[in-house]
Amino acid sequence: MIPIIKNGEKENSTKRRKLDDKDPHESIPKNNKPKDLDDIIYYFEKGLRKVKPYYYEYQAFAKGRWLGRSIFDIFCTEFRDRSRDYYAYAIETGLITINERIVTKEKMVKNQDIIGHKIHRHEPPxxxxxxxxxxxxxxxxxxxxxxxxxxxxxxxxxxxxxxxxxxxxxxxxxxxxxxxxxxxxxxxxxxxxxxxxxxxxxxxxxxxxxxxxxxxxxxxxxxxxxxxxxxxxxxxxxxxxxxxxxxxxxxxxxxxxxxxxxxxxxxxxxxxxxxxxxxxxxxxxxxxxxxxxxxxxxxxxxxxxxxxxxxxxxxxxxxxxxxxxxxxxxxECLVLNLPKKQNSDEESLEEQGQGSSEKCKECSIPNFPDPExxxxxxxxxxxxxxxxxxxxxxxxxxxxxxxxxxxxxxx
The missing domain is CATH 3.30.2350.10 (Pseudouridine synthase)
Known part of the structure; x- marks a missing residue:
């Protein structure tokens, strides 16, 4: 007789990844070990499992089409989910770096440069x-x-x-x-x-x-x-x-x-x-x-x-x-109540959430309503x-x- 296992009871027996050119959230971290997992806080609310927002750094080698362009121009044109004001702030404060160094908005990207972006992540519930x-x-x-x-x-x-x-x-x-x-x-x-x-x-x-x-x-x-x-x-x-x-x-x-x-x-x-x-x-x-x-x-x-x-x-x-x-x-956006066209040319996450009553105090991203x-x-x-x-x-x-x-x- 074949043993049946049901509900836990037995009866009868980093690699470095590239920063995606369309969505920075699709980028891959510097290593594949979740070293930050011990610091992550899960919490439960209204039938949902949530993760307390956290900072996380993505890194990528410069793409060919980025060469000779300013770091500010690259982020404003390649990554549309944040506003120009945000990218200016992120470069000025060192959230966006080149070769792990703080640079100015006018800094030109060269071959073999490593682009870093430390971002405040809000995971969907x-x-x-x-x-x-x-x-x-x-x-x-x-x-x-x-x-x-x-x-x-x-x-x-x-x-x-x-x-x-x-x-x-x-x-x-x-x-x-x-x-x-x-x-x-x-x-x-x-x-x-x-x-x-x-x-x-x-x-x-x-x-x-x-x-x-x-x-x-x-x-x-x-x-x-x-x-x-x-x-x-x-x-x-x-x-x-x-x-x-x-x-x-x-x-x-x-x-x-x-x-x-x-x-x-x-x-x-x-x-x-x-x-x-x-x-x-x-x-x-x-x-x-x-x-x-x-x-x-x-x-x-x-x-x-x-x-x-x-x-x-x-x-x-x-x-x-x-x-x-x-x-x-x-x-995303299939079942979850998330913002639509979040990476579109028309508007950034901040712009989509202008009518939202609450925004993250850390990064100003709107806090969208939870799904049921x-x-x-x-x-x-x-x-x-x-x-x-x-x-x-x-x-x-x-x-x-x-x-x-x-x-x-x-x-």
């Missing part, structure tokens, strides 16, 4: 729901990840991530992720302190020797018979993380089975045979049953049919254009995995239970 440890056996750390928690530091997230929370709360370190879940998705994740385990797990995934089941809640009455979707999927916008069914896409297959229907939405069990990005979400959209609270694939830019049956090239370009115009980005906890994730959950002769399973998410009524106002 995530759910206060804890990361649950399911198992720590066989060189595997199996967790139940809440929706809204990104796995790796990226974008505006650094400490509000799976890797840093596991280190801070549980003492884990040097972790390798074996499978990945989107920030908005909850459920089973595998990690290990052994690099070899990660390589082994990846090989098993490529050979399709790992069985997995997801649960989701979709709009409409899903068919009672099993539905198999084997349409190929292709990424059409890396900026948005957007994928669609496309004849030139990568082959993938998902098996769907309806669990229940409440007159508005259906709970559907999903068995992805392959593991493409957004595979379940895209296949459901193609079938005409989008995940009910999916902010990307259930967006009104897809039209009245919400992308059912696929869309042509012209429509795809229109969808991408409209999503970008609305300020949608891959990581239920806005932070989608109704998609990795429920069950079978690998290495073991079954790992979580409890049903609350939105998948028969008494759930949170879908009443979903369109």
């Amino acid at each position: 995530i759910t206060a729901d804890p990361i649950k440890i399911i198992s720590t056996e066989n060189d595997l750390i199996v967790i139940d990840k809440p929706g809204s928690v990104p796995v790796h530091p990226s974008g505006r997230y650094r400490h509000n991530t799976v890797l840093h929370i596991l280190q801070k709360d549980f003492g884990f370190s040097n972790l390798y992720t074996l499978n990945r879940l989107d920030r908005l998705t909850s459920g089973i994740m595998f990690l290990s302190t052994k690099k070899e385990k990660a390589q082994e797990f990846e090989q098993l995934m490529q050979e399709r020797k790992i069985y997995k089941e997801y649960l989701c809640r979709v709009i409409g009455e899903f068919p009672t018979d099993d539905v198999i979707c084997d349409k190929p999927i292709m990424t059409v916008s890396h900026k948005l993380g957007l994928n669609v069914v496309h004849p030139k896409g990568k082959p993938c297959t998902t098996i769907f089975h309806r669990e229940s229907y409440n007159g508005r939405t259906s709970v559907v069990r999903c068995k992805p045979i392959t593991g493409r990005t957004h595979q379940i979400r895209v296949h459901l959209q193609y079938l005409g049953y989008v995940i009910a609270n999916d902010p990307l694939y259930n967006h009104n830019v897809w039209g009245q049919q919400k992308g059912k049956g696929g869309i042509d090239e012209a429509s795809t370009k229109s969808v991408i254009h409209n999503l970008i115009n609305e300020g949608i980005s891959q990581e 906890p239920h806005q932070l994730f989608i109704w998609l959950h990795a429920l069950k995995y079978e690998v290495y002769g073991c079954k790992y399973e979580t409890e049903l998410p609350y939105w998948a239970k028969d008494d759930f009524a949170g879908d009443i106002n979903i369109n």
Whole structure:
């Protein structure tokens, strides 16, 4: 008999990274060890886990197009999320440096210069729901990840991530992720302190020797018979993380089975045979049953049919254009109540927040309203995995239970 591991109980058994030319928050620190983690303060408020704002320095070698330009001009034109007044202040006070030295606004950038920016970081909040440890056996750390928690530091997230929370709360370190879940998705994740385990797990995934089941809640009455979707999927916008069914896409297959229907939405069990990005979400959209609270694939830019049956090239370009115009980005502004177009040419964060009643006393960035906890994730959950002769399973998410009524106002 295969042992079943459920909710922690077993039954029967720096490198230096470049400063991104579009978003300074996408830059990578001087080393990959979170040396500042001990000083970070997590706190909980109204169902959210928050990180007390902190200073953090980014460094990057000067890009070719920066050479011969003043440091002030570079920041004002390349990084639009702060005002010109801020960049003047940051250079004058040494928050922005060249080769770790304070310079004037007129200082020209030369080849091999190292640009530094010590910035006051405000991380977006995530759910206060804890990361649950399911198992720590066989060189595997199996967790139940809440929706809204990104796995790796990226974008505006650094400490509000799976890797840093596991280190801070549980003492884990040097972790390798074996499978990945989107920030908005909850459920089973595998990690290990052994690099070899990660390589082994990846090989098993490529050979399709790992069985997995997801649960989701979709709009409409899903068919009672099993539905198999084997349409190929292709990424059409890396900026948005957007994928669609496309004849030139990568082959993938998902098996769907309806669990229940409440007159508005259906709970559907999903068995992805392959593991493409957004595979379940895209296949459901193609079938005409989008995940009910999916902010990307259930967006009104897809039209009245919400992308059912696929869309042509012209429509795809229109969808991408409209999503970008609305300020949608891959990581932020999808569910979180964050400022839109935060890196646009039109306005900086300060300008967007001029109507905000509160601003950070340290850096004058507006304090935007917090999202509600239920806005932070989608109704998609990795429920069950079978690998290495073991079954790992979580409890049903609350939105998948028969008494759930949170879908009443979903369109």
